[in-house]
Amino acid sequence: MKTRPYVELTGVSKSFSPGHPVLENISLAFRRGEIHAVVGENGAGKSTLLNILFGMHQPDTGGILLEGRQVIHKSPADAIANRIGMVHQHFKLVASFTVAENLRLCAPPPIRKMLRRDADIARIAESYGLPVDPSAVVSTLPLSLQQRVEILKALINKAELILFDEPTTILNPAEIGSFYAVCRQIAAQGRAVVVVTHHLEEVLANATQVSVIRRGRLIGSTPVGKRTRSDLVRDIVGRDIDLTSPIARAAGHSGQIELRMDCVDVAPTESSSGLRDASLILHAGEIVGVAGVEGNGQRELFEVLAGLRKPNSGTLEARMVHPDGRVAAGLVPEDRHHEGLVLDLPISLNLLLNRFGKPPFTRHGRLIHSEIAVAAEDLRARADVRTRSVNITPRTLSGGNQQKIVLARALNDEAPVVIAYQPTRGLDVAASQEVLTRLRHAANRGKAVVIISSNLDEIMRISDRIVVLFSGQIAGDVPASTSREVIGELMTLGARTGTDRP
């Protein structure tokens, strides 16, 4: 036994509806000086665990020990008073306020006195090793700096245990590196850090302790040193998944040209470089992965391909187009809650959102509900969407199941092209694997697939060809067998290699 842990959970159980426990008898210890990763599938109970620690939920049984003494967190205010801070996945900052105003807002009166001048705040931030401009308006800051403000909020409230919920999904690789440097620093100062994440490489590289939760149960809590990626995956999913080898592809791809984008320009914005002279050719039966650090024109590329945005110059041609000129394509948008799904329409209509207006679903201007129900149920079964009925809304489904709906619709389109933007964002390993496999199968059956993603591992595993976006330009168009180092260099430096386009 080392030192006494700062916070302990003892036999915590929680259920939101009778008979369906979200957490079952979880006992965990969080020690000063450690970076403690909590991993598990979507819906395994990780967020609930954090919410219980932070006082947003009360456990049904069991309790929280703070340095060995029983405490009850009735609300986040209690947790903050007990020196627990939380950095939420979706930041809780007032976007129109400055950094200094946000920090003063969250500080209790005695501490607020010390934050009167911006210079004081700058000095305190500096002392924690988190320099930030106190007079900057939060909405103008990049997400990584906004996260820094969130961390400062916790530190200013004298947090000794900081909880991070999915802190790295919004960050690019360089920012992820510096985020963990900050975590190490916080831990080195004698604080405890808890990180909930899906990214196992980050866990193995940065955490000191890892706890796996599967379907509400604690599978194990061990030091990271002894763990490997594959045995973590086995613990998380309950079976083996091969996450490293490429996904099986059909031989002899590259059919006819389905889509050709030529010299497209889109004006840059504050948060993105836009597109400059970007060209792309897509053949039937192949997967083109678009790699690059987020903000280098990915959003614009998706919007141009999806027909949401007219390029300032350049052309876009496709073999099949809609009557209104958009490329006929099945779309998997980045934001599945606002772009992929209509969360308040039933699952059946969401599955058929691209075709409910055509026969047999509409005849003589009237919806044929029976046809819709049959087709939706069929699609649901084939896509393995786990829900008790297709007549409820997708709002309550897990992220993985929601994404299955979006994907089923995109692949069910007659369109020969599929455009997927960050298709596995926020999904756990098993769900990600399933999404990638389905996209691969679609390509094997002759669809032309574009995957725009900032996750280089998944791009390298699934693509036939990798296109690298850097600062709005196509910095490279290389075969999937290209080494990670070369692609990484293209992503960050944009240097053109010999295999590049003319």
Place this chain on the structure above:
Amino acid sequence: MTSISTRQETSASHTSGFRSALGAVAGSNAVLVLTAFGSSIAIGLAILLFLGVDPLGALSVMFDGAFGSKRAIADTLVFMTPRLLTALAALVALRCGFFNLGAEGQLQLGAIGAILPATLLPPSLGYLLLPLSILCGALFGAIWGLIPAVLKLWRGADEIIVTLMMNFIGIYLVKHLVQGPLQPPDSDFNMSAKIPDGAALPILLSGTRLHAGVVLALVLAAAVWFVLYHTPYGVRLRAVGLSPRAARLQGMPLARLTVGAMLISGGIAGIGGAVEVLGVQYRLIDGFSSHFGFDGLAIALLGSLEPFGAVVVAIYFGAINSGTLALQSTLSIPAALAQIMASLPIIFLACAHGYRFLKGRPLWSSTR
């Protein structure tokens, strides 16, 4: 603020039309609604007690005034009609994500649109005048609804402000017309000439005020329900209202759907004005609408943005109107009580929805 939270809360529940509307009535929502209406009647009666009136006696007078006789029921339905139509107008626009606060103005324009052919065309046209007047009313209302939609799409003008302000233009346009161009030369009253018999909505039940507009309103409610839940157009309209970005990615024409929804919305509100002129007043009168447009918005929200719910709540509003009129004539209690009793359930339901909203989605949540 209250209306927004009401809408977010309810929008999750309406998914598949009549059956789910019935289900919602049977479920906990109905209990909530009934409690809200019940307690507002109770508070109304408590106020009566405070005024020194026997509340049980007053309750029976009110009930008799609203449902006690053929005539009372007819009055209730006649009071319901313009409010149901403005409620349907608000509902169609809100379902498409367009905050139409201009039903009042569209109703005023509908009344103008109805009075023009009814009084200016030769009476010899006979019963042709009636459909012409109603259609012209719908057209005027639709144009009044089109303007804010076009301004929003073309220049990004905020629809809440535009529709709200256009109400005043409509109200003062009516005032101007009945004091000038439409005022008969031998009259000093602020009203137009009486419409000819051919333009009047027929009375369905002799000895009562029950006119054919009541049926028209109920038919329109059924039509709105059918369009929303049984046509692809309705699904598109709802999809745009619920998630414009997702709808746009599926190629749905946002601008066309918004314009369409506002034409329908304005048209229905315009019919509301036309029905009031052709079935109740028989002339255009300054101030003929006692805030029907705003009642309609409240009714639409209280009825969970469902056509069926709007009918039920509109009948409540009609019953309160006729019931308190009876109170006024027999016990000389001010009719302002009607305003109180009609608005209390809104406050109660807003509180309940707000409470649930906070309970269901705590402000501090990591999973959103």
